Amino acid sequence: MKILVVTSEVTFVPENYNLFLEGLFSELSSENELSLELVILKNNSPALTAKGLALALMGARHIGFHLMKNTLKAAFKDRKELTDKFKIKTHYFENPNTPEFREFIRTHETDLLINARTRFIYKNKTLKLPKIAAINIHHGLLPDYRGTMCDLWALKEDRPTGFTIHVMDKKIDNGAIIRTVQTSVLGNPLRSNFATLIKESSRIEGIEMAKTILTIKKNYNLPIQADNISLNPVYTKNPKFLDIRKLLQKGIEL
Numbered sequence: 001m002k003i004l005v006v007t008s009e010v011t012f013v014p015e016n017y018n019l020f021l022e023g024l025f026s027e028l029s030s031e032n033e034l035s036l037e038l039v040i041l042k043n044n045s046p047a048l049t050a051k052g053l054a055l056a057l058m059g060a061r062h063i064g065f066h067l068m069k070n071t072l073k074a075a076f077k078d079r080k081e082l083t084d085k086f087k088i089k090t091h092y093f094e095n096p097n098t099p100e101f102r103e104f105i106r107t108h109e110t111d112l113l114i115n116a117r118t119r120f121i122y123k124n125k126t127l128k129l130p131k132i133a134a135i136n137i138h139h140g141l142l143p144d145y146r147g148t149m150c151d152l153w154a155l156k157e158d159r160p161t162g163f164t165i166h167v168m169d170k171k172i173d174n175g176a177i178i179r180t181v182q183t184s185v186l187g188n189p190l191r192s193n194f195a196t197l198i199k200e201s202s203r204i205e206g207i208e209m210a211k212t213i214l215t216i217k218k219n220y221n222l223p224i225q226a227d228n229i230s231l232n233p234v235y236t237k238n239p240k241f242l243d244i245r246k247l248l249q250k251g252i253e254l
Contacts, residue, residue: 001033001034001035001111001112001132001213001216001217001220002035002037002108002109002110002111002112003034003035003036003037003110003111003112003113003114003213004037004038004039004105004108004110004112004113004114004130005021005024005036005037005038005039005114005116006038006039006040006041006096006113006114006115006116006118007021007038007039007040007041007116007117007118008040008041008043008117008118008119008120009040009041009042009043009044009074009092010043010044010048010067010070010071010074011070011117012063012066012067012070012117012198013066013070013117013198013199013202014066014195014196014198014199015199015202016070016073016074016078016079017116017117017202018078018079018082019199019202019203019206020116020117020202020203020205020206020209021038021079021082021116021206022082022206023202023203023205023206023207023210024036024206024207024209024210025082025085025086025088026086026206027206027207027210027211028210028213028214029086031214031217033217034213034217036088037088037089037090037091037108038079038083038088038089038090038091039090039091039092039093039101039104040079040090040091040092040093041092041093041094041095041096041118041120042092042093042094043118043119043120044071044074044075045071048067048071049067049068049071051064051067052064052065052066052067052068052071053068055067055244055254056068058241058244059244059245059248059254060194060244060254061254062193062194062195062253062254063194063195063254066195091104095120096115096118096120096122096123096126097120097122097123097125097126101126102125102126102129105126105129105130106129109131110129110130110131111130111131111132112130112131112132112133112134112135112213112216113129113130113133113134113135114134114135114136114137114209115134115135115136115137115168116137116205116209117137117139119148121172122134122168123170124169124170127168127169127170132216132220132221132222133167133168133222134167134168135165135166135167135168135175135178135212135222136165136166136167136168136175137163137164137165137205137209138150138163138164138165138166138173139151139163139198139201140154140162140163140164140173140236141154141160141161141162141163141164141180141182142164142166142173142177142180142228142230143177143226143227143228143229143230143233144230144232144233144234145159145233145234145236146172146173146233146234146235146236147173147234147235147236147237148236148237148238149236149237149238149239150236151163151183151194151197151198151201152194152236152239152247153234153236153239155191155194155197155247155250155252156239156243156246156247156250156252158186160182160183160184160185160186161182161183161184161191161197161201162180162181162182162183162184163180163181163183163201163205163208164177164179164180164181165177165178165179165180165181165208165209165212166178166228167222167224173228174228175228176222176224176226176227176228177224177225177226177227177228178212178222178223178224178225179208179211179212179223179225180225181204181205181208183197183200183201183204184197184201191252192251192252192253193252193253194247194252194253194254195253195254
């Protein structure tokens, strides 16, 4: 089974989401019938460094610092040591909707495409190309919590944090649910520091995605857990200055 793992050159997660990749690759390294390759979407720019600085000045100093650090590390190809270790081929593209990337999916004969912390919106033409499916790791608990930074809003509202592995379709956060995983509940000490929480969550994501892949490999189809239907969906966006201040007042380090 041929798998493409697609991530961004720069993410907001400490260690640039490499703990997810390391966990995923190590869990699957002994699976000879699997072929994993990594696609990195080129999003590194001075704008991300400026965004990191702005976050730090607003009080989200840990998130801002890690974003600035990740932009610097990405400029020096920070994932090369990791991909060399696991002998993973790496490919760079501008975005997932270019003719070049679509042609690569076809010629690669991709069975499964995994979107791992990119903020790119995939067009339906791209999503229909993998033989089995394109799946996503959504950093919120579907079907109710959709949008961006769901885990941060969960802290603000004293809800469990977690992620959902789901099928991608042309509507964002909409496809059928394969697996949901809680990463913290009220009282968990990890919740006192958002950067630490998402760093540790990324380790769990790598392991859970590996389990999902092995289940798909066994039957060559998707282990759908539930329809992605909510009577009261909540849509969240990136926090603004006042949201950050309220989180800091709750004693949550950002």
